Amino acid sequence: MITVVEVSSVRKDYGSGLDGNPFTAVKDVSFSVGEGEVVCICGKTGCGKSTLVNMLLGLDPPSAGSIRIDGLSPSADFFAMRGKLAAVFQTDRLLPWRTVIDNAAIGLEVANVPKDERYARARVWLSKVGLSGWEKAYPHQLSGGMRQRVAISRAFVTDPKVILLDEAFGHLDEVTAHKLRQDCMALITESRTAAIVVTHNITEALELGTRVLVLGKPARVISSHELVELRRLPDWAIKRDQVRSEIFRTIDSESFG
Amino acid sequence: MTSGIPQRTPTAPGAPLVSHAVNRYVRWLGSQRDTLGTAIVVIAVLLAWQFFGGYLPKYIFPTIPLAIEKFEQIITLKGTYVAIGQTLVRILGGFAVSASFGIAFGILMAMSTQFNFIARPLIRLIMGVPALTWVLLGVIWFKNMELRVWFFMFIVTFPITALNTYDGVRAVPFELYQMTRSLRPTTAGLLRFLIIPAATPFIFSGLRLSLSFSGRIAVFAEAIAAGTGIGAEMMLTNQLFDVAGLIGWTFILIVVLSLMDGALEVLERRWFRWRREMKD
Numbered sequence A: 001m002i003t004v005v006e007v008s009s010v011r012k013d014y015g016s017g018l019d020g021n022p023f024t025a026v027k028d029v030s031f032s033v034g035e036g037e038v039v040c041i042c043g044k045t046g047c048g049k050s051t052l053v054n055m056l057l058g059l060d061p062p063s064a065g066s067i068r069i070d071g072l073s074p075s076a077d078f079f080a081m082r083g084k085l086a087a088v089f090q091t092d093r094l095l096p097w098r099t100v101i102d103n104a105a106i107g108l109e110v111a112n113v114p115k116d117e118r119y120a121r122a123r124v125w126l127s128k129v130g131l132s133g134w135e136k137a138y139p140h141q142l143s144g145g146m147r148q149r150v151a152i153s154r155a156f157v158t159d160p161k162v163i164l165l166d167e168a169f170g171h172l173d174e175v176t177a178h179k180l181r182q183d184c185m186a187l188i189t190e191s192r193t194a195a196i197v198v199t200h201n202i203t204e205a206l207e208l209g210t211r212v213l214v215l216g217k218p219a220r221v222i223s224s225h226e227l228v229e230l231r232r233l234p235d236w237a238i239k240r241d242q243v244r245s246e247i248f249r250t251i252d253s254e255s256f257g
Numbered sequence B: 001m002t003s004g005i006p007q008r009t010p011t012a013p014g015a016p017l018v019s020h021a022v023n024r025y026v027r028w029l030g031s032q033r034d035t036l037g038t039a040i041v042v043i044a045v046l047l048a049w050q051f052f053g054g055y056l057p058k059y060i061f062p063t064i065p066l067a068i069e070k071f072e073q074i075i076t077l078k079g080t081y082v083a084i085g086q087t088l089v090r091i092l093g094g095f096a097v098s099a100s101f102g103i104a105f106g107i108l109m110a111m112s113t114q115f116n117f118i119a120r121p122l123i124r125l126i127m128g129v130p131a132l133t134w135v136l137l138g139v140i141w142f143k144n145m146e147l148r149v150w151f152f153m154f155i156v157t158f159p160i161t162a163l164n165t166y167d168g169v170r171a172v173p174f175e176l177y178q179m180t181r182s183l184r185p186t187t188a189g190l191l192r193f194l195i196i197p198a199a200t201p202f203i204f205s206g207l208r209l210s211l212s213f214s215g216r217i218a219v220f221a222e223a224i225a226a227g228t229g230i231g232a233e234m235m236l237t238n239q240l241f242d243v244a245g246l247i248g249w250t251f252i253l254i255v256v257l258s259l260m261d262g263a264l265e266v267l268e269r270r271w272f273r274w275r276r277e278m279k280d
């Protein structure tokens, strides 16, 4: 398996936290993600997941340690990584003055892809998320679930090597979230993109991941669970429940440490 | 069926035509409330004018027919249109220069802490100096009449646009900023895809304010420094004790300024197409 993401001993300190003192948001995180793998990262609220995502995106350099994505550093090789990394955030983050298709195609527009081509490519992804016919609509004319679908097609449109989902289904109702999660997984599998799925929903992590990493607070990997083999077993449902309670216990016991 | 309450549920067959028409009429009346208020004020002013005009000497306050006669006289003169043209060119030219400079200045202020460090006190200083000082400085510094007027318009209005733009850029949601950055655009791309469109509502309010200032200042400067244009014509009526002429020119000026503001409003509405559809 080809390694696409390599995170080694990453740390993030903020010069001043909320109380003005130096603050460690991410303590020591190492893991790697291979092609076609879906690594779910879960941990408590405030344990540093989004901070980790921002470092993976290259928006914020780590204080120590290194991140390599497809051999490059997302912060140091900022522009060289254009189109290789995509993210879906908790809220859709669509630009309200752009139509659906212009939102979906923005990653290609940034890369100076000619209009016809970028619209053609955006249309393909919009149809994959079930939004054909909505190209000319504005975000406010869509429901929350539909807007998140636009955000998903925006992420896939550049054929990224790695896709990051940060609580991407977190603010949707359960039924919509479930449907969208499945559709999104199908797209990830189909495109063979490596995916990092950040969530505090353990059930979601077990539903999506080929591996689940559990983070303590401040962030460091406190346990890791391979799911590919387990999923093949006839008693997967029982195994899954065991893993879930294991993860639960791990997070819970760590809380005062 | 004539209640005028907008009906959300589908109306029963047979009745809808009437109630729709009534609803639409009521809604139209509601939307015309501003116009109605304006009409009442204008009529009241005209009545008062007619009343007092009869008691005062006509060189102090002319009657309405006299003012209309004078106005007709003004608008038949070719020189009137020359003056309007001169003023228009001055306002629009000065506005264009000061607006583009102000927008660029505001964006720079918001994007560079070093620039902001110098720019904020500078703007505060410029805005703190009395307008009269700028007029007098302009007269001393510039021999050319046009330059004097432009300088004065510029120095008064560009800080307005700059500060509004600055606020607009500062108000760009951080989440959208992060999303756009994650696409890795160049700085120019970041401006084009996010910053400028996101700041546009603020920029427009700055522009409308500074256009209205530009109009007033241009005419004021024409009156005291330039010798041509609407402002100079108004100054002339003053020297001739021609109150009717003054009223006529004022009317022309109001029309010109309103048209320009209207044009900017049309642009603003076009930009806000995406927002207007939200109300439907």
Ligand SMILES: Nc1ncnc2c1ncn2[C@@H]1O[C@H](COP(=O)(O)OP(=O)(O)OP(=O)(O)O)[C@@H](O)[C@H]1O
Pocket (backbone or CB within 6 Å): A014, A016, A017, A018, A023, A024, A025, A044, A045, A046, A047, A048, A049, A050, A051, A052, A200
């Ligand atoms: N720019 C910053 N300066 C100082 N502290 C910060 C900064 N950004 C985040 N933090 C702190 O770092 C910690 C981790 O935040 P982060 O958003 O990464 O958590 P999270 O795991 O994503 O939480 P959630 O599950 O609620 O999304 C928080 O305590 C937060 O207050």
Ligand SMILES: [Mg+2]
Pocket (backbone or CB within 6 Å): A049, A050, A051, A166, A167
């Ligand atoms: Mg988070």
